Amino acid sequence: MRTGKSNARRWRSLLLLVAFVGLIIAYMTLENRDNAAQSPALTAGGDTSTASPSPSDEAAVSPSPSEDGAATPVPTPSDKPEETAKPTVKPTVKPTAKPTSKPASGGAGSGGSGAIAVVAQPESITALVNKQNGLPREYEPTDLVFPDVPFLFKEKIDKRKLRKEAAAALEEMFAGAKDDGVALAGVSAYRSYATQKALFERYVKKDGEAKARTYSAYPGTSEHETGLAIDVSGSTGKCAATSCFGGSKEAVWLDKHAAEYGFIIRYPKGKQSITGYMYEPWHLRFVGKELAKELTDKEQTLEEYYNAVPVTK
Numbered sequence: 001m002r003t004g005k006s007n008a009r010r011w012r013s014l015l016l017l018v019a020f021v022g023l024i025i026a027y028m029t030l031e032n033r034d035n036a037a038q039s040p041a042l043t044a045g046g047d048t049s050t051a052s053p054s055p056s057d058e059a060a061v062s063p064s065p066s067e068d069g070a071a072t073p074v075p076t077p078s079d080k081p082e083e084t085a086k087p088t089v090k091p092t093v094k095p096t097a098k099p100t101s102k103p104a105s106g107g108a109g110s111g112g113s114g115a116i117a118v119v120a121q122p123e124s125i126t127a128l129v130n131k132q133n134g135l136p137r138e139y140e141p142t143d144l145v146f147p148d149v150p151f152l153f154k155e156k157i158d159k160r161k162l163r164k165e166a167a168a169a170l171e172e173m174f175a176g177a178k179d180d181g182v183a184l185a186g187v188s189a190y191r192s193y194a195t196q197k198a199l200f201e202r203y204v205k206k207d208g209e210a211k212a213r214t215y216s217a218y219p220g221t222s223e224h225e226t227g228l229a230i231d232v233s234g235s236t237g238k239c240a241a242t243s244c245f246g247g248s249k250e251a252v253w254l255d256k257h258a259a260e261y262g263f264i265i266r267y268p269k270g271k272q273s274i275t276g277y278m279y280e281p282w283h284l285r286f287v288g289k290e291l292a293k294e295l296t297d298k299e300q301t302l303e304e305y306y307n308a309v310p311v312t313k
């Protein structure tokens with residue numbers, strides 16, 4: 001009898017243990033899934049600007065993989081970013097023909113998950129910066145200014161800055177849009193290497209490097225660090241830096257006119273396998289009028305222009 005009872009007790013303990021482990025596994029799975037949505041929020045908290053309705057921008061590369069981290073979280077809960085998330089940086093980098101990059105020496109890839117070439121002319125307005133071509137650690141644009149256009153937040157912080165030439169072009173573009181009855185607003189522009197690094201390291205601490213890389217840009221590899229990229233929305237901030245911005249009046253206008261002012265839609269639809277990023281109708285990159293027109297006319301990405309290795313290859 002006693003042994004029967006103690007056996008039963010032992011069984012019950014075992015069952016409890018199994019249930020407990022099951023719970024932990026389920027919880028971890030959920031954590032992973034939520035992570036995508038939460039990272040940007042975390043970010044917003046860490047950012048000095050609180051007013052931005054975009055939950056995101058700091059988490060530069062979000063799971064699905066988005067340069068701005070926002071595309072997934074808010075309006076599209078049905079997206080399952082983690083399934084498409086893949087660390088795309090691979091050691092296939094080879095020197096690109098044109099001006100910008102040369103083979104990295106270990107570059108940034110400390111984790112050994114892939115070399116990142118160091119951009120040779122980071123100050124060039126046509127520099128190619130992507131998951132395989134990163135800015136030098138010490139690079140900081142020297143001519144950052146505050147463009148005189150509305151942003152979705154009031155603070156005068158880094159996020160509002162662009163390099164001088166890009167800022168002037170942005171002002172012209174916003175004025176042009178206004179003439180056409182389209183009210184634009186800035187969501188997020190410059191982000192320093194240090195900011196990106198701090199952010200990335202926070203994620204590494206939380207999730208480990210391999211995982212962090214799937215949703216946050218490795219320091220140096222976010223185009224926002226060039227001071228030539230900006231996320232733009234309508235003045236109401238609706239769908240700011242998220243996929244529902246696509247097809248909006250503002251997105252349509254930008255698609256049609258950005259190149260006239262020297263900007264390109266850097267991550268166009270259908271080019272994800274080349275750029276490494278999903279379609280981001282809000283992420284504009286200044287490259288100058290001449291190149292912007294050429295790329296837009298030919299429907300080319302910067303990667304294609306430089307004959308660079310597709311980011312996901």
Ligand SMILES: [Zn+2]
Pocket residue numbers: 067068224229230231282283284
């Ligand atoms: Zn962006």
